Amino acid sequence: MSSQNPNPTPNNTANLGMIAGLMAYTFWGLIPFYFKATDTVPALEILAHRIAWSVPFGALIIIARRQWPDVLRALTNIKILAILTLSAIMIAINWGVYIWAIQQEQIFQASLGYYINPLMYMLIGVVFLGETLKKLQIFAVILATIGVAVLTIVGGQIPWISLTLAVSFTIYGVIRKQVNVGAMPGLFIETIVLVLPALGYLVWLHNKGALTFMHGDTHLDILLVLAGPITVIPLVAFAFAARRLKLSTLGFLQFIGPSIQFLVGIYYGETLSPARLICFAFIWSAVILFVADALRKPAKPAI
Numbered sequence: 058m059s060s061q062n063p064n065p066t067p068n069n070t071a072n073l074g075m076i077a078g079l080m081a082y083t084f085w086g087l088i089p090f091y092f093k094a095t096d097t098v099p100a101l102e103i104l105a106h107r108i109a110w111s112v113p114f115g116a117l118i119i120i121a122r123r124q125w126p127d128v129l130r131a132l133t134n135i136k137i138l139a140i141l142t143l144s145a146i147m148i149a150i151n152w153g154v155y156i157w158a159i160q161q162e163q164i165f166q167a168s169l170g171y172y173i174n175p176l177m178y179m180l181i182g183v184v185f186l187g188e189t190l191k192k193l194q195i196f197a198v199i200l201a202t203i204g205v206a207v208l209t210i211v212g213g214q215i216p217w218i219s220l221t222l223a224v225s226f227t228i229y230g231v232i233r234k235q236v237n238v239g240a241m242p243g244l245f246i247e248t249i250v251l252v253l254p255a256l257g258y259l260v261w262l263h264n265k266g267a268l269t270f271m272h273g274d275t276h277l278d279i280l281l282v283l284a285g286p287i288t289v290i291p292l293v294a295f296a297f298a299a300r301r302l303k304l305s306t307l308g309f310l311q312f313i314g315p316s317i318q319f320l321v322g323i324y325y326g327e328t329l330s331p332a333r334l335i336c337f338a339f340i341w342s343a344v345i346l347f348v349a350d351a352l353r354k355p356a357k358p359a360i
Contacts (some may be wrong), residue, residue: 070302073116074302075306077294077295078307079293079310080314082310082311083296083314085171086313086318094280095281096160098269099269101258108252110282112245115285118289124239125193125351131238133241140236141246141247143228144229144243145347147229148229149251154221154222162327163263164327165318165324165329165333169216170219170220170315171314171315172204173196173205173223176201178230186321194346194350201339204335204343205336207334207336208333208336234300237314240296244292249287316340316341
C-alpha cells in the first residue's frame, strides 16, 4: 500500500510558491524588452492597454479554472473589495512609473527600485510580522543594504523612480499576502476596479485623435493586445507565491528581476559605472548567501 499523502505538505506548498516566485521575477526581469518594443506609444496609453486587455484575458483564466464563485464572493464582500481597490491603485502606480522609466532610458534606476523593495519586505516581515532571520540571512541583508546604499549615494540625488517603485510594490505585496482571495480572482477584481478609468482614457485619446492603437501599425497593435497576458501571467505567479512564502523569502527572490534588468540595461547601452558594478556584486553575494542557507538541510534530531 502506498504511504504517499495526497494532501500537499507545507514543504510542497513552499516549493510550489518558490517555483511561482522564480517564474514571476524572471518574467519581470525581461519585461523591459516589451516596453522598448512599444516605446513609440505614450506611457499612459500603454498603462491603459495593460489594464484593458488584462480583463478579457483574466476572464478566460477564471472561466477555465471555474473561479467565478470566488470572484462573486469577493465582489460582494465590502471589506475585501476595499482592500483590493487599494492594491489595484498601488499596482497601477507601479506599472505607470515603471513604463515611463523604461521609455526614459532609466532601466538602471528602475532596477534599483526593485533592489530596495526586498529590503522593505525584510523590514516589514521582521518588525511587524514577527519573522526571524538566521545568521547567514542577516549577513545577506547587510551585504544587500551596502550594495543598494552604494548605488543610491553615488547617484547624487533622491532616486524618486526607485523609491516609488519600491514603496508601491511593497504595499501591493503585503496587501495581497493578507487578503483571503485566490491569486487569479484577486487580480481579476483589481483589473475590473481599474478598467473603467483605463477605457475612459483610451476613449478620450481616440476623440482627440491621439490614440496610437488601430492606426495602421498591425505589429504594434498586436503588441498592445499582448499587454493583457504579459501583465496577468507574472502577477498571478507572484500572488500565488506571496500567499505561500514568508515575506523575507519572497523579498530575496525579488533580486532576480532587477539583476536581469541590469543586464537588459547593459544591452541597451546604459552606462554601467564602477559603483553599479560594486552594487551588483554585493547584491548577488547576498542572494548566494540566502540561497545557500535555504538549501542547507536541518540537522536530524537525536534518537
